[in-house]
Amino acid sequence: MDFLPSPKSQELLGRLQSFFDQHIYPNEQEYARQLHASENRFAAVPLMDELKEKAKAAGLWNLFVPPSHAEYCGEYADHGGLSFSDYAPLAEVMGRVQWSPEVFNCNAPDTGNMEVFMNFGTEAQKAQWLTPLLNGEIRSSYAMTEPQVASSDATNIELRIEREGDEWVLNGRKWFITGAMYERTKIFIVMGKTDPNNPNRHEQQTQVLVPKDTAGLSIIRPLTTLGYDDAPIGHAELVFDNVRVPVENVLLGEGRGFEIAQSRLGPGRMHHCMRLIGAAQRALELACKRAVARTTFGRPLSKHQSVREDISKSFSEVEMARLLVLKTCDKIDREGVQASIDMIAATKTTVPLLVQNLIDRCMQLHGAGGLTEDYFMAEAFNYARWCRQADGPDQVHQMALGKKIIDRYSA
Amino acid sequence: MDFLPSPKSQELLGRLQSFFDQHIYPNEQEYARQLHASENRFAAVPLMDELKEKAKAAGLWNLFVPPSHAEYCGEYADHGGLSFSDYAPLAEVMGRVQWSPEVFNCNAPDTGNMEVFMNFGTEAQKAQWLTPLLNGEIRSSYAMTEPQVASSDATNIELRIEREGDEWVLNGRKWFITGAMYERTKIFIVMGKTDPNNPNRHEQQTQVLVPKDTAGLSIIRPLTTLGYDDAPIGHAELVFDNVRVPVENVLLGEGRGFEIAQSRLGPGRMHHCMRLIGAAQRALELACKRAVARTTFGRPLSKHQSVREDISKSFSEVEMARLLVLKTCDKIDREGVQASIDMIAATKTTVPLLVQNLIDRCMQLHGAGGLTEDYFMAEAFNYARWCRQADGPDQVHQMALGKKIIDRYSA
Amino acid sequence: MDFLPSPKSQELLGRLQSFFDQHIYPNEQEYARQLHASENRFAAVPLMDELKEKAKAAGLWNLFVPPSHAEYCGEYADHGGLSFSDYAPLAEVMGRVQWSPEVFNCNAPDTGNMEVFMNFGTEAQKAQWLTPLLNGEIRSSYAMTEPQVASSDATNIELRIEREGDEWVLNGRKWFITGAMYERTKIFIVMGKTDPNNPNRHEQQTQVLVPKDTAGLSIIRPLTTLGYDDAPIGHAELVFDNVRVPVENVLLGEGRGFEIAQSRLGPGRMHHCMRLIGAAQRALELACKRAVARTTFGRPLSKHQSVREDISKSFSEVEMARLLVLKTCDKIDREGVQASIDMIAATKTTVPLLVQNLIDRCMQLHGAGGLTEDYFMAEAFNYARWCRQADGPDQVHQMALGKKIIDRYSA
Amino acid sequence: MDFLPSPKSQELLGRLQSFFDQHIYPNEQEYARQLHASENRFAAVPLMDELKEKAKAAGLWNLFVPPSHAEYCGEYADHGGLSFSDYAPLAEVMGRVQWSPEVFNCNAPDTGNMEVFMNFGTEAQKAQWLTPLLNGEIRSSYAMTEPQVASSDATNIELRIEREGDEWVLNGRKWFITGAMYERTKIFIVMGKTDPNNPNRHEQQTQVLVPKDTAGLSIIRPLTTLGYDDAPIGHAELVFDNVRVPVENVLLGEGRGFEIAQSRLGPGRMHHCMRLIGAAQRALELACKRAVARTTFGRPLSKHQSVREDISKSFSEVEMARLLVLKTCDKIDREGVQASIDMIAATKTTVPLLVQNLIDRCMQLHGAGGLTEDYFMAEAFNYARWCRQADGPDQVHQMALGKKIIDRYSA
Known part of the structure; x- marks a missing residue:
């Protein structure tokens, strides 16, 4: 057994930590200032563009790209792609500042979308959308969740996609579409049903590409979670009213939407958990600093x-x-995502809740100020709470994992 | 033993519930719409004024006034003042809609401030501030918490109040001053130190009245908790820079600020807890409705x-x-606030945390939507979380209560 | 509202507390000594008989008898029967010493069994069994739980009762039959199926009386929970192998066993919870005494x-x-057991778990000694843990309560 | 990173699992039977001796010996000593059957005592005591905890050791002395104070060897935890009344008792945690088997x-x-016990509590039977609960760990 990151991961980790010390932490207040000062909450923050250039110059770009897709790392990244195990410590650092992943082109949902393009896109689709995404020039959304059905079971999706001549026609409603509010976002990957009566419930779905400015597509409103709008990336509610795109906008093929969804979600869950570790670690460190700085009733x-018990427990x-994150990464690296679905579920249903409670504890040590924007x-906390719902409520994953474990040990 | 509300409380409860059915629940969306549409987040919401008139007409006004101060109920209230036990079921109902207490002139911090005026104000102070407060014409703030010290121990307060001729001169900083952002707020009760070197740590403090428009008083910024600004009432950070008010603006007398603070806080904590019961009850009811309305994996x-276990537990x-709230109310009614300090602490340190966790559970049943403003x-949740800090972190009250109980049973 | 016990309850409470001070607490070590010294762990403890006489003399006898059955209080009890609300504070005191309820003829399962006789026994059955039970001369068991089925759903019961001529013939297995080990126990109320194919699942069951010395009835072994055998009363596993009793030993009538079970279990659950409050209260008091007596790292x-936080929370x-116990008692007293099934379930699924955790916390303050028999x-702790299973696992009651609450609020 | 056991550990693990399949699991009932049948609960169980011979024959002996002490493995063990990381998976398997560690000469407190002899014993002491211990011929106790002081702070120890001529004279009281009841136990390592007034609080203590049959040493009583006496090994209370042993019975030297204690306790805590993982794993597996075997309300x-949520969570x-155990082992293997004190404390304060709660959950799935001896x-559960006190209450370790972490992150 061996609990050390690989030399490659360690080297990048050192570089990333330096970058945070020089460019991220010192800019946290300025980022908040620019965001608050903006008339449009979902406009790009000027500081972001400056930092992206610096990240490219530092070779800290597209760190999410796996070794199997090394050709997509691009000119700003000489790392050759990172395994889950190698990426985890880097994503953890990014989790310390909520807006920082975009600096390194490593933010959700773009990373997952880029992987979808790498895995399933045609050359034309890649040229049009993947290349600018990899360069950080545009952003993207993944439109799956619907308000009126339990979308964690993808077979419930109701948005209708019908073929009419050389076009797909989309009608339906989506919500919690991350990135859809952002002005940089140009392309939506939309999951819907082309064949709702197919007896195979996993062949009813299709995914098509819908440019953001397509007629009939309305962004109804931004959504908040616990009072946060997560600007400038945001989460939106969308209406598709006879939205038409050419047939070549299909991804992978008609009836293969479920297959794409399956491949996409595991890694996304892991990335959230990696970042949440960083959020928890930073909350713990803040709590320690607070513990020595604050005196009550005559004692620090x-x-x-x-x-001390709170700190020890945290x-x-x-x-x-x-x-748990690292062991799951190691399993994915060795055996692949499908074989690791048990450990991914264990991680997804454990880490966000644990981190929510840990941050709650650390906030409490900060008095009323702990609840404000003066601290991260x-x-x-909102991010951790949200992740208990994102990519499906924890309970759905516990249902599947519980069943699998019962089968395993009762055999 | 007897767990029924008094006839008087029951009668008012019925009236209040009817009012909610007719005027509050049907206006929840409209209130949100008006608030969002307003250019100034801290302006009065037009709907509020309409509803206040209806509440007065229904005799549902100043319900927080205790029987001992019945003379202050005013012309719109024929109830003669309500004991804690009688008020609790009414405040519970108000806790079901966060902005509703103001409709009945029962919102924090005005209720506590009005009691301060009733108990300690001069006739002139009452005429100038209490009367319009009782009529719902103006609002008020109570400025105690400071960012740089643990204000839950009131002896830590550092804002300086110095006598210069016929004036008090205030210098210092406050934050989390509820209501200070609100455009209707006209008067601040400010706690500071007039005699910081007095060997009796409870005689160093004085409270003075500072009109909001006094020169030298700056409202620096609104504060958020978990992303919420609690508009239009809000919480603000304030700077006092040579703020001057006449000597007659002192409350009760120089050196008696701690005494006022002691009398004020117990009831405030109870009012929060009463309302939180209503919030929890409504979350439970929503969860039940959701449970029958939503189907996952083929079963509702x-x-x-x-x-079912979640609902049962909730x-x-x-x-x-x-x-617990009701028993504490009963003790206060029989024995007074000072004698009930143990039960008040037990309530304050138990109810907000319990309600936070209960709402978290009910939110989780609502999917991602549960985290949005589509539900209350x-x-x-933010209110419950905030109450674990408001009026002092739970831990401070547990310290005092733990000590008291240990003394009681180890004697 | 009013949180005071009735004068009658208060008077008896004072008398009972005096009895504990004079006769119970001073005898705790002696009781343990006699029990350990006995060759037969399930023999009557001599001290018990002495104390029972004293309790009779003090009029503290058959306190569990409800007012509706006042005629059964007997010559040693002039209280005229106690409502649930009146009994609760007394049972709480008894919960402070685990073996004490028998002193007052108030121990499980005899109280429940006596109520069954009062409600459903024939005059002959009462004369033979109820009278000596009320006098504390014999003890009894209630044989319902079976090892091979989920007995919390009484319709699962499999013990077979067949009519042959003038006899019932019983075949089957029971376990966790409280009292069956005790040498004083003379009579078992046995639940089984006389009509397993009856389409009405609630008419398949019958209850019959089986004297302990009946041929074919074997007491296989005592059972332990967390290492405790609960001697001398104990829990046993039983085998019924062609056990024959006369037809007149039926209770209430053939096919009415489910009805009896329903009536019996609610009060039993409440009695457990009342006593657990006393156990928790005593653990809290012990923890307070410990907190002042023990010094670690230079501070008590x-x-x-x-x-202090632990004590405050406890x-x-x-x-x-x-x-919660008291409100449920109040509801039972006003509306009866059937109408209170929601509150009984809430109490049964809340109190034992809460008390288990509370005692765990108080034990931890006592160091290793807290886990020994040196403290109660x-x-x-074992009693509380056991009550989460007794009369059905909590989950079964949560299923029913959750369903009921969902129905109530989703209507 | 790499989460696989070393080849050596894997090979031994396979051998150990086979041994369990062949010799341990099939003998669980027989072991219980022999223990219950024995007149002396603290006599050696005949089956144990048979199994020890089989373990020696299988080379599964003295697996706890570290590589640095490989010379002590003895003739029955060709493994050359095992690192913490290598030992952990083996100890986990032993944790699945509570009495099994003794089969492999790996049970507490003998392993810790043997290490004390290896590290600090004279050649004569080793010949007399270590050799028969390594051969499994005798057992030993470590007498540190005292009833009247918080022994988790070793400087509180009060047992007096005075030099009189060529003898040490011991007076005092100890309790929770594991193994002292066991008839095989022959030697006690006793910690006491030779120099209670030494200004250096860590030089007041001395450890001496006291044969069990020494005059003046009385075994007062066996102690139980949650009703278990842990026979045949057991925990005892001891009185030392002018117990005299020769001066050469000192370990390491006068005034060096604290030093020995420090070296001994870290590994012991880790061994408990390793075994508790096995207990938890087995409870989980039993719960899965139960979940398919038991039907309630018409569904398994x-x-x-x-x-499913319970299983998933577990x-x-x-x-x-x-x-957490494995990472701590890895750190100890690389950096030593002293440098790993933070991770050892994190493990000791986390694992027993987590395992207690996990087993509680799995027990609940088993109905009343889950609390009996029919399942392990x-x-x-008792073992896990006990470990929250063993080697010092968790809170003491959290105090030290919390302080260390605060220092680390607030620097």
């Missing part, structure tokens, strides 16, 4: 036994959560 | 054993929390 | 913030649990 | 969503706990 918080929890904790 | 949520918890739960 | 435990929890906590 | 437990937790769970 750090000398209260209850505070340290232990973040270690366990991190190890409240926003990170 | 209501048939999943895990959902029902039991809200019952227990309500009973996310905002109520 | 009582000065550690974590200990105090609040025991208050809430007690209130380990045994009380 | 395995189809209830709540059961699987995730046991993974995390195991990973109740006893394993």
Whole structure:
């Protein structure tokens, strides 16, 4: 056994940490200032573009690209692609500042969408959409969740996609479409049903590409979670009203939408969990700093036994959560995503809840201020809470994992 | 033993519930619309004024006034003042819609401030501030918490109040001053130190009245908690820079600020808890409705054993929390606030956390939508979380309560 | 509202507390000594008989008898029967010493069995069994749970009862039959199926009386829970091998066993919960005493913030649990057991778990000694844990309660 | 990173699992039978001796010996000593059957005592005590904990050791002395104070060897935890009344007792945690088997969503706990015990509590039977609960760990 990151991962980790020390942490207040000052909450933040250039110059770009797709790393990245295990410590660092993944072209949902293009796109689709995405020039959305059905079971999706001549015609409603509000976002990957009566429930779905400016596509409103709009990326509610795109906008093929969805979601869940480890670690560190800085009833918080117990517990929890992420990454790297579905589910249903509770504890040590934007904790709390619903409520994954484990041990 | 509300409380409860059915629930969307449409987030919402007139007409006004101060109920209220036990079921109903207490002139921090005026104000102070407050014409703030010290221990307060001739001169910083953002707010009760070197740590503090438009008083920014700004009432950060008010603006007397603070906070904590019971109850009811309306994997949520366990647990918890509130009210009514400090602390440190967790559970049953503004739960979650810090972090009250109980049983 | 016990209950409570101070607490070590010294763990403890005489003399006898059955109180009890609300504070005191309820003829399962006789027994059955039970001369068991089926659903019961001429013939297996080991126990109420194919699943069951010494009835072994055998009363596994009793030993009538079971179990669950409140309260008091008596790292435990938080939390929890019990009692007293099935389920699924966790916390403050027989906590912990299974696992009751609440609020 | 056991560990693991399949699991009932049948609960169980011979024959002996002490493995073990990482998976398997570690000469407290002899014993001491211990011929105890002081702080120890001529004279009281009841136990390592007034609090203590049959040493009573006496090894209370041993019975030297204690306890805590992982894993497996075997309300437990959530959660937790143990082992192997004190504390304060709760959940799925001796769970629950106190209450370790982490991150 061996708990050390690979030399490659360590080298990049060092470079990334330096980048954070020089360019990210010192700019947290400025980023917030620019965002608040903007008339359009979903406009690009000027600072972001500056930082992206710096990240490219530092070779910290497209770190999410797996070795099997190394050809897509692009000119700004000489790393040759990173395994899940190699990427995890880097994504953890990015989780320390919520808006930072975009700096490195590593933010959701673009990373997942880029992988979809790498895996299933035609050359024309790649040229039009993947290349600018890899360069960070445009952003994208993945439109799957619908308000009126339990979308965690993808077979429930109701948005209708019908073939009319050389076009697909889309009608339906989506929500929680991350990135759809962002002005940089240009292309939506939309999941719908082309064959709702197909007796094989996994062949009813198709995914098609819908440019954001297509007629009939309306962005109804931004959605908030616990009061956050996650600007400028945001989450939107969309209506598709006779939206028409050419037949060649299909991804992979008619009736293969479920297959794409399956391949996409596992890695996305892991990326969220990797980042949440970083959020938890930072909350713990803030709590330690607070414990020595704050005095109540004549003693610094750090000398209260209850505070020590909180810190001790949080340290232990973040270690366990991190190890669970890493073991799952290791399994994916060795055996692939499908064979690791058990560990992915264990991670997805454990880490967000654990991190939510850990941050809650660390916030409480900060008094009323802990709930404000003066610290990153409240926003990170919201991220963790949201991840208990994102990519399906935890309960759905526990249903599947529980069944699998019962089968395994009762055999 | 007897768990029924008094006839008087029951009668008012029926009237209040009718009012909610007719005027509050049907206006929830409109209130949100008006608030979002307003250019100034902290302007009065037009709907609020309409509803206040209806509440006055219905005799549902100033319900928080205790029988001992019945003379202040005013012309719109013939109830003669309500005991804590009588008020609790009414405040519970108000907790079902976060902005509704103001409709009945029962919102924090105005209720607490009005009680301060009733208890300690001079006739002139009452005429100038209490009367318009009781009429719902103006609003008020209570400025105690400071960012740089643990304000839950009121002896830590640092804002300086110095006598210069016929004036008090205030210098210092406050934050989390609820209501200070609101355009209707006209008067601040400010706690500071007039005699910081007094060997009696409870005689260093004084409270003075500072009109909002006094020179030198700056409202720096609105504060958010978990992303919410609680508009239009809001929480603000304030700077006092040589703020001057006449000597007669002192409340009760120099050096008696701690005494006022002590008297004010117990009831405020109870009012929060009463309302949180209503928030929890409504979350539970929403979860039940959701459970029958939503189907996943071929069964309505209501048939999943895990959902039934969640509902069962939530029902039991809200019952227990309500009973704890009611027993504490009963003790206050019989023995007074000071003698009930143990039960108030037990309530304050139990109910918000319990309600936070209960709402979290109910939100989870609602999928991603549960975190949005489409339901009241996310905002109520924030309220519960915030109450674990408001009026002092739970831990401070547990310290005092734990000590008291240890003394009681180890004697 | 009013949280005071009735004068009658208060008077008896005072008398009972005096009895504990004079006769129970001072004899705890002696009781343990006599039990350990006995060659037969399930023999009557001599001290018990002495104390029962004292209890009779003090009029503290058959306190469980409800007012509707006042005629059964007997010569040693002038109280005229106690409502649930009146009995709860008394049972709470009995819960402070695990073996004490028998002193007052108030121990499970005899109280429930006596109620069955009062409600459903013939005059002959009452004369033979109820009278000596009411006098504390014999003990009884209630044989329902079976090892091979989920007995919490009484329709699963498999023990076969067949009519042959003037006899019932019983074949089957039972376990966790409380009291069956005890040498004083003389009579078993046995639930089985006389008509397993009856389309009405609630008319298949019958209850018959089986004297302990009946041929064919074997007591296989005592059962332990968490290492405790609960001697001398104990829990046993039984085999019925062609056990024959006369037809007149039927209770209420053939096919009416389910009806009896339904009537019996609600009160039993409440009695357990009442006693558990007493166990929790005593654990809290012990923890407070410990906190001042024990010094670690130079400070008494009582000065550690974590200990104060533990005590504060435990105090609040025991208050809430007690209130839940009392409100349920009040509902039963007003509306009857059937109408209170929701509150009984809420109590049964909340109190044992809460008390288990509370005692766990108080044990932890006692170091390794907390887990031993030197304190009553380990045994009380076992009692609380056991009650999460007794009368059906909590989950079964949550299923029913959850369904009921969903129906109520989704209507 | 790499989560695989070393080839050496894997090979031994395979051998050990076969041994369990052939000799341990099939003998669980027989072991219980022999133990119950024995007149002396603390006599050696005949089956144990048979199994020890088989373990020696299989080369599964003294697996706890570290590579640095390979010379002590003895003739029955050709493994050359095992690192913590290599030993952990083996100890996990042993944790599946509570009495099994002794079969492989790997049980507490003998392993820790043997290490003390290896590290600090004179040649004469080793010849007399270590050799028969390594051969499994005798057993030993480590007498540190005292009833009247918080022994988790070793400087509190009060047992007095005074030099009189060529002898040490011991006076004092100890409790929770594991193994002291066992008839095979022959030697006690006793910690006491030779120099209670030494200003250096860590030089007051000395450890001496006291043969069990020394005059003045009385074994007062066996102690139980949650009703278990842990026979035949057991925990005892001891009185030392002028117990005299020769001066050469000192270990390491006068005033060096604290040093020995420090070196001994870290590994012991890790061994407990390794075994608890096995207990948790087995409880999980039993719960899965139960879930398919048991039907309630017409569905197998395995189809209830709540059961799946329980299983899913338990699987995730046991993974995390195991990973925490393994990472700590890895750190110890690379950097030594002293440098790993943070991770050892994190493990010690996390694993027992997690495992207690996990087993509680799995027991609940087993109905009342889950609490009995019919399953291993109740006893394993007691083991986990006990480990929250063993080697010091969790809170003491959290105090030290919390302080260390605060220092680390607030620097």
